[in-house]
Amino acid sequence: MKKIINDPKHVVDESVAGFGLAHADLVRVETDPIHVVRADAPVAGKVGLVSGGGSGHEPLHAGFVGPGMLDAAVPGAVFTSPTPDPILAATKAVDGGKGVLHIVKNYTGDVLNFETAADLAAADGIEVRAVVTNDDVAVKDSLYTAGRRGVGGTVLVEKIAGASADRGDSLEQVAEIAERVNANVRSMGMALTPCIVPHAGEPSFTLAEDEVEIGIGIHGEPGRERIKLEPADAIVDRLIAPIIEDLPYASGDRVLLFVNGMGGTPQIELYIAYRRAAEVLAEKGISIERSLVGNYITSLEMQGFSITILKLDDEMIGLWDAPVHTAALRWGR
């Protein structure tokens, strides 16, 4: 295992500490228990947004903490849900008196631990709602999930719900818009290579030199099928067809197209994938109104990418365009 790390046990602590040093204008890092909150938390009179999950998917979620997006992120160990304790601490830290929304990717551990934390917060008098993202069309159930997995759509939920909270919406309104984004977003990913969890030291699966996995999860969980490596355009076609059929997206729809890198894939390849995805949508009469290309929800150094499509309405477009200032997404401020 070749990684830029010290003791594998301290990967998350040290990385989050570095993140806090690099972005001290935006965030405070609390270490006991570990969570990352907006530097100015709690923001009085604003719904607080908390997300979190296993580490290894950076910049998700700490990279999205800041004005216009999340109020707190709770990093677990690599590919492991955080426990209820730090989720509760983060929830308390961002409660500005208007309630807190938990944004939770649909993995069994995350869902359970966020539920427990929400119950404990409620006992302390904090109103908590949760939205569970489940945009991955690849598989129904999987290694860590009952139902569909939450993947790239989570980033879009966090941005758009964050803007809703930022303009002063109520907890009910922020939760509604988060649910609406989740209902209109679909994703699917693929990998060329596995990744190595630092404390494990070995790849969690192997792929032959000419093999790729279609529909892979963000922890390397099995997808739909293993196939021989194909040209980029053919791979994009394999990912985008099930996405389009699922909602379905249809001619005349306005969408946000998000091509996401898994961590180890260079940008030059992501734009090759974007080009074909845009071509397919154009052929179907689907209009790309907004786009996002880059590493936003990753799997350590895994090589591969995912495609996410969100069907937009006017309100979502306005909230997407609203100012945001986080380490990983920033515009308008």
Added chain:
Amino acid sequence: MKKIINDPKHVVDESVAGFGLAHADLVRVETDPIHVVRADAPVAGKVGLVSGGGSGHEPLHAGFVGPGMLDAAVPGAVFTSPTPDPILAATKAVDGGKGVLHIVKNYTGDVLNFETAADLAAADGIEVRAVVTNDDVAVKDSLYTAGRRGVGGTVLVEKIAGASADRGDSLEQVAEIAERVNANVRSMGMALTPCIVPHAGEPSFTLAEDEVEIGIGIHGEPGRERIKLEPADAIVDRLIAPIIEDLPYASGDRVLLFVNGMGGTPQIELYIAYRRAAEVLAEKGISIERSLVGNYITSLEMQGFSITILKLDDEMIGLWDAPVHTAALRWGR
């Protein structure tokens, strides 16, 4: 070779086309000869900034085209300088009547081809100045360079000179600030793995499973030494000591600390490196005023990172903070 590409001969064309589709609000992609210009080029009464070089270092340079930074980027084939023809076309396309600055990384091919293009532009009546970046302290001469190589400092030159041009400075003033940034910036990088140039299909060098290369160039050119893999903190110490000694940076200096990923290294590792770099600077009484962490000048899917330090003055800080709107760097708009 496992990559998300179609025909290896079309990697750059297709990627740049995808980039143009994803960022049509910011850029125009011209294909004959290939170059990327600001959507609103030329901007009348503003010095035009043109950079370029071999592809494979994305988001450098096309990702930095937009208001507040570059007016045009000229991508060559992967790891190969663009010819004078597209450099001349880009120079003409961005000439707003106030002259054009070429920002050139110090590689023999780039320097020669930008010089030829500048001569041709001058013959057409366009005033051109060039700044050649050479911030890499690792080696004196190398495979493609006489003198030091231009690496991470180039990104900072492009941002700060871009802001200088954006506020209406003359060509002489923009060139002066670009030279000043270059004179105050130093870098060094390392790699865990090689990368594969698509049309070659094979890694250009190999590293044993327990070996890393210290001082590597952004095309995988040899650095200072190959050593056994060490903990992150020890590697950071090996990179940062020669940087600090070189200028030298001293107690009381205010700096921008830039930890750059080589393309295949996950963010979780970059922040571990940032943490140690910040610790070393603090121990020396050097104050980090600004920071940048992420993949900004890469080597395809190479795993590794580089450290860049820029000694700041008040004017540079103001220009760094000035609004910028490009695909890869954006704030304030």
